[in-house]
Amino acid sequence: xTIKPSGLVPILFALLTGISVLAAEHPTPVEFRQINxxxxxxxxxxxxxxxxxxxxxxxxxxxxxxxxxxxxxxxxGNYVLVASYIGYSTEKVTVDVRHSDLNINLTxxxxxxxxxxVTVTAESQAKDIxxxxxxxxxxxxxxxxxxxxxxxxxxxxxxxxxQAISQGPAVAKPMIRGLTNQRVLILKDGVRQxxxxxxxxxxxxxxxxxxxxVEVVRGPGSLLYGSxxxxxxxxxxxxxxxxxxxxxxxxxxxxxxxxxxNNAQVSGNLALSGAGVQTxxxxxxxxxxxxxxxxxxxxxxxxxxYFTGYRQWQAKxxxxxxxxxxxxxxxxxxxxxxxxxxxxxxxxxxxxxDGGPWFHPGAAxxxxxxxxxxxxxxQYFADEHHVKFALAFQNNHRQGIPEGQSPxxxxxTRTWTLNLNLHRYHAxxxxxxxxxxxxxKTDGTHGPEPLIPNAETQSxxxxxxxxxxxxxxxxxxxxxxxxxxxxxxxxxxxxxxLVPDTTLTYWPVYSGxxxxxxxxxxxxxxxxxxxxxxxxxxxxxxxxxxxVHHATYRFEYxxxxxxxxxxxxxxxxxxxSSCCFNGAAALFHNTIHHYINANPTGEYDATTNIPIYQIxxxxxxxxxxxxxxxxxxxxxxxxxGSFDLVRGEHFGDVMDxxxxxxxxxxxxxxxxxxxxxxGGIHLADWRYVxxxxxxxxxxHYAAQNRLAEFENVLxxxxxxxxxxxxxxxxxxxxxxxxxSGKIPVARQIVELQVRANNLLNATYTSHLSNYKxxxxxxxxxxxxxxxxxx
Numbered sequence: 001x002t003i004k005p006s007g008l009v010p011i012l013f014a015l016l017t018g019i020s021v022l023a024a025e026h027p028t029p030v031e032f033r034q035i036n037x038x039x040x041x042x043x044x045x046x047x048x049x050x051x052x053x054x055x056x057x058x059x060x061x062x063x064x065x066x067x068x069x070x071x072x073x074x075x076x077g078n079y080v081l082v083a084s085y086i087g088y089s090t091e092k093v094t095v096d097v098r099h100s101d102l103n104i105n106l107t108x109x110x111x112x113x114x115x116x117x118v119t120v121t122a123e124s125q126a127k128d129i130x131x132x133x134x135x136x137x138x139x140x141x142x143x144x145x146x147x148x149x150x151x152x153x154x155x156x157x158x159x160x161x162x163q164a165i166s167q168g169p170a171v172a173k174p175m176i177r178g179l180t181n182q183r184v185l186i187l188k189d190g191v192r193q194x195x196x197x198x199x200x201x202x203x204x205x206x207x208x209x210x211x212x213x214v215e216v217v218r219g220p221g222s223l224l225y226g227s228x229x230x231x232x233x234x235x236x237x238x239x240x241x242x243x244x245x246x247x248x249x250x251x252x253x254x255x256x257x258x259x260x261x262n263n264a265q266v267s268g269n270l271a272l273s274g275a276g277v278q279t280x281x282x283x284x285x286x287x288x289x290x291x292x293x294x295x296x297x298x299x300x301x302x303x304x305x306y307f308t309g310y311r312q313w314q315a316k317x318x319x320x321x322x323x324x325x326x327x328x329x330x331x332x333x334x335x336x337x338x339x340x341x342x343x344x345x346x347x348x349x350x351x352x353x354d355g356g357p358w359f360h361p362g363a364a365x366x367x368x369x370x371x372x373x374x375x376x377x378x379q380y381f382a383d384e385h386h387v388k389f390a391l392a393f394q395n396n397h398r399q400g401i402p403e404g405q406s407p408x409x410x411x412x413t414r415t416w417t418l419n420l421n422l423h424r425y426h427a428x429x430x431x432x433x434x435x436x437x438x439x440x441k442t443d444g445t446h447g448p449e450p451l452i453p454n455a456e457t458q459s460x461x462x463x464x465x466x467x468x469x470x471x472x473x474x475x476x477x478x479x480x481x482x483x484x485x486x487x488x489x490x491x492x493x494x495x496x497x498l499v500p501d502t503t504l505t506y507w508p509v510y511s512g513x514x515x516x517x518x519x520x521x522x523x524x525x526x527x528x529x530x531x532x533x534x535x536x537x538x539x540x541x542x543x544x545x546x547x548v549h550h551a552t553y554r555f556e557y558x559x560x561x562x563x564x565x566x567x568x569x570x571x572x573x574x575x576x577s578s579c580c581f582n583g584a585a586a587l588f589h590n591t592i593h594h595y596i597n598a599n600p601t602g603e604y605d606a607t608t609n610i611p612i613y614q615i616x617x618x619x620x621x622x623x624x625x626x627x628x629x630x631x632x633x634x635x636x637x638x639x640x641g642s643f644d645l646v647r648g649e650h651f652g653d654v655m656d657x658x659x660x661x662x663x664x665x666x667x668x669x670x671x672x673x674x675x676x677x678x679g680g681i682h683l684a685d686w687r688y689v690x691x692x693x694x695x696x697x698x699x700h701y702a703a704q705n706r707l708a709e710f711e712n713v714l715x716x717x718x719x720x721x722x723x724x725x726x727x728x729x730x731x732x733x734x735x736x737x738x739x740s741g742k743i744p745v746a747r748q749i750v751e752l753q754v755r756a757n758n759l760l761n762a763t764y765t766s767h768l769s770n771y772k773x774x775x776x777x778x779x780x781x782x783x784x785x786x787x788x789x790x
Contacts, residue, residue: 031076032073032074032075032324033074033075033100033101033102034070034072034073034074034101034102035070035071035074035081035095035101036069036070036101036102036103036104037052037068037102037103037104037105037106038063038066038067038068038069038105038106039052039067039083039085039106039107039108040067040105040106040108041088041107041109041110042107042108042110046063046065046066046067047063047085047088048063048064048065048067049062049063049065050062050063050067050069050084050085050108051063051084051085052069052071052081052082052083053081053082053083053118054071054079054080054081054126055080055082055118055120056077056079056080056120056125057074057075057079057327058240059071059074060240073322073324074097075325075386076097076098076099076384077096077098077381077384078094078095078096079094079097079126080092080095080126081093081095081104082118083108084108084115084140085108086142087110087691088108088109088111089108089109089110089111089113089115089579090108090115090116090117091106091107091108092117092118092128093106098384109579110579111579111580111632112632112636112680112682113579113580113581113582113630113631113632113638114143114582114630115582116128116129116138116575116577116582117129117138117140117213118138119136119138119215119217120190120215120235121136121187121190121217121233121235122136122215122221122233123224123465123467123476124224124421124433124465125423125433125467130517130519130526130575131519132515132517132528133513133515133516133517133530133571134218134221134513134528134532135219135530135571135573135584135586135588135626136216136217137160137162137215137216137218138213138214138215138216139159139213139214139215139216140213141212141213141239144208144212144213145751145785146695146738146740146753148208148209148785150170150172150208150267150288150290151164151169151170151172152172152174152186152204152206152211152234152236153165153166153173153174153175153203154166154172155208155211155214156174156214156234157174158642158697159216160586160626160627160644161218161586161624161626161644161646162174162175162176162218163175163768165180165768165769166766166768166769167200167201167341167770168293168339168771169263169290169308169310169778170203170290170308170309170310170337171200171201171202171203171339171770172203173200173203173204174186174234175231175669175671175768176216176218176231176234177218177219177232177590177622177624178231178622178648178667178669178670178671179230179231179232179622180231180669181197181198181199181200182197182198182228182536182539183228183536183565184229184230184231184232184233184234185225185229185232185233185234186204186206186233186235186236187225187233187234187235188206188236189235189331189375190419191375191390191392191417191419192225192439193206193394194394194396194413194415194417195369195394195396195413196396196398196411196413198452198539198541199451199541200552201339201341201367201550202398203337205335205337205369205371206236207269207286207312207314207316207335209267209269209286209314210236210238210239210269210286210314210316210333211236211237211238211239212240213239214235215233215234215235215237216232216233216234217233217234217235218232218586218588218626219232219530219532219569219571219588219590220232220513220532220567220590221534222480222482222511222533222534222535223463223465223480223511223513223532224435224463224465225437226459226461226480226482227459227482227484227509227535227537227564228536229534230535230536230565230567230590230592238318238331239254239271241273241280241282249275250274250275251272251273251274251275252272252273252274252789252790253270253271253789253790254269254788254790255270255271255788255790256270256785256786256787256788257785257786257787258783258784258785259783260781260782260783261780261781261783262294262302262757262778262779262780262782263290263291263293263308263309263778264290265289265291266289267286267288267289268286268287269285269286270286271283271284272284278322278323279321280319280320281317281318281319281320282318282319283315283317283318284314284315285313285315286313286314287311287313288310288311288312289311290309290310290311291304291309292304292305292306292307292308292309293305293308293309294778294779295763295775295778295779296761296762296763296779301761301779301780302761302779302780307341307365308340308775310338311337312335312336312337312338313336314335316331316332316333317332318330318331318332319331325380325381325382326378326379326380326381327378327380328376328377328378329376329377329378330374330375330376331373331374332372332373333372333373334370334371334372334373335369335370335371335373336370336371337368337371338366338367338368338369339366339368339369340367365400365401365402366399366400366401366402366403367398367399367400367401367409368399368401369396369398369399370395370396370397371394371395371397372393372394372396373392374392374393375390375391375392375393384424385422385423385424386423387420387421387422388419388421388423389419389420389421390418390419391416391417391418392415392416393414393415393416393417394413394414394415394417395412395414395415396413396414396415397411397412398410398411398412399411400447400449407447408448409449409451410445411443411445411446411447411451412443412444412446413442413444414441414442414444415439415441415442416438416439416440416441417437417439418437418438419435419436419437420436420437421433421434421435429469429470430467431466431467432464432465432467433464433465433466434463435462435463435464436460436462437460437461438459438460439457439458439459439460440456440459441456441457441459442455442456442457443456443457443540445491450491450492450493451545451549452539452540453488453489453491453493453540453543453544454488454490454491455486455487455488455489455540456487456489457484457485457487458484458487459482459483459484459485460482460484461480461481461482461483462481463478463479463480463481464478464479465478465513466478472518472519472520472521473516473517473518474516474517474519475515475516476516477512477513477514477515478512478513479511479512480511480512481508481510482507482508482509482510482511482535483505484505484506484507484509484537485503485504485505485506485507486502486503486504486505486537486540486543487502487503488500488502488503488540488543488544489501493544493546494546494547497546497547499544502544502560504543504560506537506563506564509535509537509564510533511533511534512532512533513531513532513533514530514531514532515528515529515530515531516528516529524576524578525574525575525576525577526574527573527574527575528571528572528573528574529572529573530569530570530571531570532569532571533567533568533569534567534569535565535567536564536565536567536596538562538563538564538565538596542559543558543559543560543562544560545557545558545615546558548605548608552598552770553610554598554610554611554612554613555605555608555610555611555612555613556612556614556615557613557614557615558615559614559615559616559617562596562615563594563617564594565592565593565595565596565617566592566594567590567591567593568591568592568593569588569589569590570588570589570590571586571587571588572586572587573585573586573587574586579632580632581630581631581632582631583628583630584626584627584628584629585625585626585627586625586626586627587625588624588626589621589622590621590622590623591619591621592619592620593619594618595617595618595619595667596615596616596617597615597616597617597620597650597668598613598614598615598616599613599614599615599616599654599709600612600655600709600710601613601614602655602656611710617652618650618652618653619650619651620648620649620650620651621648621649621651622646622648623646623647624645624646624647625643625644625645626642626643627642627643627644628640628641629641629642636681636682637679637680637682638679638680638682639679639680640676640677640678640680641675641676641677641678642675642676643673643674643675643676644673644674645673646670646671647706648667648670649665649666649667650667651665654709655709656709663709664706664709664711665708666706666707666708666711668711669768670704670706671767671768672701672704672729673702674699674702675699675700676697676698676699677697677698678695678696678697678698679696680693680694680695681693686741688743688744689741689742689743689752690741690744690749691741691742692739692740692741693739693741694737694738694739695737695738695739695740696735697735697736697737698734698735699733699734700732700734701732701734701764702731703729703731704767705729707729712726712728712729712772712773713726713727714727725773727765727772727773730764730765732764733762734758734759734762734764735759735760735762736756736758736759737755737759738753738754738756739754740752740753740754745788748788748789748790749788749789750787750788751786751787751788752784752785752786753783753785753786754782754783754784754785755782755785756781756782756783757778757780757781757782758777758778758779758780758781761780762779763776763779764777765777
């Protein structure tokens, strides 16, 4: 089952060569179509420069000043056509252009609400969120502009069912329904993001400026994406250039700037693009420079916390080429991040006297990281089918450098990925997709401090998904088989522990999903049920780790006999979408067999006095509820609200490791119950500001008292009383306020965003903060952002 990178390249070369030959010999094997139309409001008035999209094709157009649009050279097929305009509802219609051109007139209604969109992540083809069996949330360009934060996780953390596990402002990872790290799969333009996401120190190496749309699928996603999608899938989709062949400009650009008062951060992005007859191109550059964060203080309004600053930058270039039946998009990027981790001091496993452990006192720990990506996405159209393919190479390099020392941690991950997907358009009521994915990943540890063994991982997966539409029903079903082989190379962790050459094979691993949506025609509501399975292979660190894990302050023992996690999820949801009210409610129940977890033993390492944890497996159960709604009150007021809760427990042998007289079987790091309520005022144009909007939001987090063994027992005796101290959970309430508007400046429109987080400077500690017990969460933070398109 061994797959080498050198084997992926010939596969893709043969694929592209075959497609190119077909395109050259048969320049028009299919008859292309044209979609013409107009976009008006409910009074028949044209909506000038409205946006039109075909998400399935990554195609779009801009209407003219009379609301008319033209989409030329559209391959035959069934697509979802999306029309949008600021301040109006989003209209979605299914169009069939297999046999003739289309003329279509769309009517958008005025609304203050964020209307549901179209997902390209939850199923193998673009689909209206209302008709998707899985629970999906989507943040488009306007929502991202209003909520864009320092990281992907913090940008998404207000979505019901989604929270952020953090370690200062630089490290924030998304958590979906109580699962994070390797149990949430993050994609970039449909290709899995591969770094070193197994550790709490490691944040996804993604630039939030480089996001035109983010889709969050809550619930298992192994059917389409293989291992790791137990909690859900997050797909970060690159922004489309405004230089579109249909109604765009030959050259355009976008400039964004943000400042944060809490950590004196300045961040910005510049993106430029151009277009020819068959090509588009562009590049972007973004960066962040942040000082130490500030927290509420008893004597001062705020005080700084040392060793929490960071900086990031990303450079990216892309190009697209369209030749009738073949469409290609190439992108290359480099992401760099330098974190300054809280330097409370920690033990190293090696490099001390006689090669043994040694202690590094409190000081700055620098952690520079590079992440390079080269990715090719393509589509080929032929008759009733079309093929999607993606080839990507990623190189991730991370170091840990204690102040005054050489790099102690130096690890790399290099990944090749190839995805192929054949989609058959709906023939009557039936449609379907078939796919194969290959991955080759090489992990290397080069410094004196090994956190993971040297290893090569090969993965292969094959799947099919079929859909059926009958009257008011949208049905889907699919199955997948995966295999993974991990070849571990001899790696010395400590003077007395050598990981031997080992080969582990997980094959075959089956997953699948069955879903149904009942959506009566012309009705605003839908009921969805999805039964899905997912799996996750153990990581090399879980299999062979032995030593101090700095990110968690634990002495961990891995287990080479671990087996894959298997999840069985049931998701029932009710959805409503109209011009005056959007809402959803979802119940889920996720049973996970062989759940992998670090369990406290109640013992301490003799040299370091750090608590010993053993990596073990036991069955687990996670269930919860998500409710959200958004409504209009009159013509200028909107209100929003949501509530979510998660309950997680495992059923293995648990001991009273914290010696409190009770045995807790709760899963660790479960999010606290959360209630969010907000309102907005949307006003008519002022003299100097167009479409001003004011928002106020309250978020209440309940105290999390359902704790796992040892979960809130701090790893230090702070008051020196001879006992480990316990961090007491407490509920808290946060207020935020924001203002947005558009200001005409020198024939350009400048979009202004002002947001105040933790408006009342509340003193609090999130249960999901890895720094709880050490420092508070950030105090008042005022964010000012401007965006200008030209």
